[in-house]
Amino acid sequence: MKQCIKHALLLFLLVGAVNSEAALRVVTTTEDLAAIARAIGGAGVDVVSLTPGTRDPHFAEAKPSMIRKVSRADLLILIGADMEIGWLPPLLQSARNGRVQSGKAGYLDLSLVVPLLGKMAGPVSRAMGDVHAKGNPHYWLDPRNGARMARAIAIRFGELDPPGQADYQTRLAAFEQTLKQKLKEWQTTLSLIRGQAVIAYHTSFIYLADAFGFSIVDEVEPMPGIAPSAAHLSQLVQQIKSEQIDLLIMEPYYERRSARYLHDQTGIRIAVLPQSVGALPKIETYVDLFDRIVAILSQTGGG
Ligand SMILES: [Zn+2]
Structure with a gap:
């Protein structure tokens, strides 16, 4: 029994140590999402991108290092609108992390918070090329969408880490202000x-x-x-x-x-x-x- 309590205490200390390191562990599919997440999360949030900005984001290979990142994450942020359709689903399956599966609080699809352009009307077939039927997923290339994405990230960070909520909102306000000024x-x-x-x-x-x-x-x-x-x-x-x-x-x-x-x-x-x-x-x-x-x-x- 004594041993058991000792173990529980040790486990508690270990978990405590990990938590004090980072309030949230965030994985993003692209560097753009990671950059916005860092701007909102500050030093307390650990953010890694699964793909580098030098690569075509339509394609990626599910490497073991990526699986490891997803398996430890509290939150996965993705572009959505089928941008990662070729590589994210198998990666999510291999990572076996229930927190970041579609529909869970740890899954944030930002295509749902921006107005998508170029939605296809009528049936889509392979003969039409590698089309994005849900709408064009390159939406981060409009700075006004950057603000929308940042807002959704700040809200989700606050839900997953209530003690940090005020800080996330403060950083969001600064980010929005900078973007507004810069856009002009x-x-x-x-x-x-x-x-x-x-x-x-x-x-x-x-x-x-x-x-x-x-x-x-x-x-x-x-x-x-x-x-x-x-x-x-x-x-x-x-x-x-x-x-x-x-x-x-x-x-x-x-x-x-x-x-x-x-x-x-x-x-x-x-x-x-x-x-x-x-x-x-x-x-x-x-x-x-x-x-x-x-x-x-x-x-x-x-x-
Ligand atoms: Zn494309």
Whole structure:
């Protein structure tokens, strides 16, 4: 009996020690979510991203290190809208952590708190490419959605860790204030690009276009996730020439051959934009991400 009490006490001390280390252990599917979670959670919340910002978030491989992270987490934050459909479900199954399964308090799907663009009407088939039937999942590329995401994260943090609730709300207010101020700055800097017709490599920048008032008229990919054919490229050459399109935007992780071809044929300018925190060096926060996107666009775009 004495032994038993000793063990219980030891266990209590151990659990106590772990808790005092981090109020919450948070796992996110991408670096953007991790950056926002860190801004809201502060030093007391332990946040890790399952994928690096340098990689295409549509794809990931469930590695043992990722399974370990998910198995210990109190909260899993995901993009949702089928962005992680190819790799998160098997990872969640292997991790065997009841706290972070869909429907539990430890599962936060942020696609449910933002207005999704590009919802598909009618039936969707594989012939239409790697489409996102629930709507376009690249919504973090609108800073106004960043504020919505931060709000949902702060609320969930407060529910899972009531003693920290006031702190989370204070950090949320600061984050929202910074974003509001920065958005004005970014929009002013990008006023030159307002109303421009732009071509994107993938359907990832419709939220960015919405936030900064330019329009994406076509993609280098003929369908999402499908590499461009020679026929599609030559059709784009015609379109770029006839509509006098001056700017092509793309993520760093796509092949550059097609963009270079379009540039050679038409003179279209190419802006390689970071799509995520960590996509390029020195992008460590959500604000850094837009600072860099705006800097690159203002140097390449406008005109
Ligand atoms: Zn996509």
